[in-house]
Amino acid sequence: MKVATHQLRCTECGARIAGSAVNSIFRCPDCNGLYDVIYPWSSLPNGDTPASDSKLPNASALRWLWQERRTSTMSIDQSGVWRFRDLLPIVDDLEHVVTLREGNTPLYDLPRASKALGLDWILAKHQGMNPTGSFKDTGMTAALSVARERGFEWVACASTGNTSAAMAAYAARAALRSIVFIPEGKIAWGKLSQSMDYGALTVQLRTDFDGCVRVLTELVSRFPIYLLNSVNPYRLEGQKTPAFELLEQLEWQVPEHIVVPGGNLANGSALAKGFSEMHHLGLISRVPKVSIIQAEGANPLYRSLQENNGEELIPVKANTRATAIRIGNPASWRKALRALRTTGGWCEQVSEQEIALAKAEIGSEGIGCEPASAVTLAGLKKLVAQGKVGREERVVLILTGHTLKDSNYTIDYHRGELFTEEENAQISGSDQILHAALRKPPIVLEPDTDIVFRELESQMKLVHA
Numbered sequence: 001m002k003v004a005t006h007q008l009r010c011t012e013c014g015a016r017i018a019g020s021a022v023n024s025i026f027r028c029p030d031c032n033g034l035y036d037v038i039y040p041w042s043s044l045p046n047g048d049t050p051a052s053d054s055k056l057p058n059a060s061a062l063r064w065l066w067q068e069r070r071t072s073t074m075s076i077d078q079s080g081v082w083r084f085r086d087l088l089p090i091v092d093d094l095e096h097v098v099t100l101r102e103g104n105t106p107l108y109d110l111p112r113a114s115k116a117l118g119l120d121w122i123l124a125k126h127q128g129m130n131p132t133g134s135f136k137d138t139g140m141t142a143a144l145s146v147a148r149e150r151g152f153e154w155v156a157c158a159s160t161g162n163t164s165a166a167m168a169a170y171a172a173r174a175a176l177r178s179i180v181f182i183p184e185g186k187i188a189w190g191k192l193s194q195s196m197d198y199g200a201l202t203v204q205l206r207t208d209f210d211g212c213v214r215v216l217t218e219l220v221s222r223f224p225i226y227l228l229n230s231v232n233p234y235r236l237e238g239q240k241t242p243a244f245e246l247l248e249q250l251e252w253q254v255p256e257h258i259v260v261p262g263g264n265l266a267n268g269s270a271l272a273k274g275f276s277e278m279h280h281l282g283l284i285s286r287v288p289k290v291s292i293i294q295a296e297g298a299n300p301l302y303r304s305l306q307e308n309n310g311e312e313l314i315p316v317k318a319n320t321r322a323t324a325i326r327i328g329n330p331a332s333w334r335k336a337l338r339a340l341r342t343t344g345g346w347c348e349q350v351s352e353q354e355i356a357l358a359k360a361e362i363g364s365e366g367i368g369c370e371p372a373s374a375v376t377l378a379g380l381k382k383l384v385a386q387g388k389v390g391r392e393e394r395v396v397l398i399l400t401g402h403t404l405k406d407s408n409y410t411i412d413y414h415r416g417e418l419f420t421e422e423e424n425a426q427i428s429g430s431d432q433i434l435h436a437a438l439r440k441p442p443i444v445l446e447p448d449t450d451i452v453f454r455e456l457e458s459q460m461k462l463v464h465a
């Protein structure tokens with residue numbers, strides 16, 4: 001079946017090209033801008049649509065179709081990305097789709113966090129519940145399917161860990177070869193082990209993420225290797241689908257706020273694109289605010305907004321234990337800025353101590369996430385304190401990665417070994433109390449019943465007191 005065509009549109013100069021005409025680095029040759037994928041029914045910034053005679057897909061027909069596909073046994077229908085394929089016609093032949101049944105992630109409520117913050121409800125959309133444990137799967141299924149359709153044999157990415165895990169898995173499913181560039185010693189072991197497990201050629205470079213990107217850009221310009229970093233706009237087409245899935249889970253009631261972590265700054269804009277498209281097609285009556293939270297040690301967008309109102313990016317030397325967002329020179333910062341401006345969201349930054357506390361709080365609700373995901377709750381606390389989020393507003397945190405991605409972080413936290421003394425000293429008295437209640441280090445005891453019972457008794461009294 002031949003599905004509708006798409007084009008790529010430069011987000012800076014507006015030039016439009018055929019998808020197959022894009023260069024190997026996914027940058028506009030005239031202005032170096034990044035591309036958006038557009039469809040005949042898309043809404044352009046000037047209010048036009050690319051094909052003026054094109055009919056908008058029908059909102060209620062789409063809702064019905066998406067619902068119907070949930071009971072199908074076809075793999076593309078079981079995928080939480082391709083179930084929405086009507087709004088991402090990026091492959092001509094659906095035979096080329098590579099899927100691990102990504103998406104379909106749960107939406108949880110966080111009653112204790114809501115209560116602590118004085119909000120009516122906070123929900124968590126757990127993208128860590130994807131096949132390789134992060135939201136990167138939703139983008140990878142889309143872009144890797146395009147790579148396969150275009151006949152590439154090799155794919156590559158630079159990664160702080162999760163992109164490489166996702167790419168390696170999807171490439172292996174499609175029998176393509178994959179090359180991963182990762183910063184040496186600065187990624188979580190859980191993620192590195194995945195790319196080896198899935199058979200990627202893994203190259204650790206003695207540099208940071210931004211250094212890896214530089215080398216990779218050269219490589220794909222010289223060899224027929226398909227670039228799968230998030231400058232590849234097809235990834236964002238997959239990454240917009242959690243917005244559709246979320247609204248379906250909320251029975252099309254639009255929440256007020258979406259909070260996402262910001263690293264290379266593509267994901268927030270992908271979700272915003274999903275919401276805008278739903279709005280344009282009449283599936284929802286307004287778009288939620290999309291706010292982006294960065295770690296203080298990797299805060300180029302936050303800084304740029306503070307210092308020059310987002311006119312120019314101020315790259316930083318990134319440093320945070322939330323390795324997934326340890327990026328100082330984010331490629332998609334202009335797209336993120338556009339997402340903030342079109343949805344009315346904010347950009348905040350949070351400290352290492354605030355991230356650790358939020359992560360422990362999410363864990364204590366039986367959910368868990370990797371450190372980068374916890375910036376969402378930490379950032380929400382700030383937005384509430386600043387009066388930007390009101391009590392009755394419904395907030396959805398996007399938890400981007402699974403807690404097992406970085407178990408060392410969690411163990412260090414609970415053993416009290418995560419922070420330096422200096423960092424510990426910066427924690428306020430009230431937060432110290434919260435940390436103390438959340439920390440659950442293992443208790444080491446002799447295997448003697450009396451000793452064990454006495455210890456448990458004292459622990460249990462402590463709880464009941």
Ligand SMILES: *Cc1c(COP(=O)(O)O)cnc(C)c1O
Pocket residue numbers: 134135136162163230261262263264265266267268324325370372373400401
């Ligand atoms: C990639 C990633 C991010 C950052 O997403 P960007 O699109 O790079 O901003 C956040 N959290 C996790 C767990 C990730 O893997």
Ligand SMILES: [Zn+2]
Pocket residue numbers: 010011012013014015028029030031032033
């Ligand atoms: Zn351009």
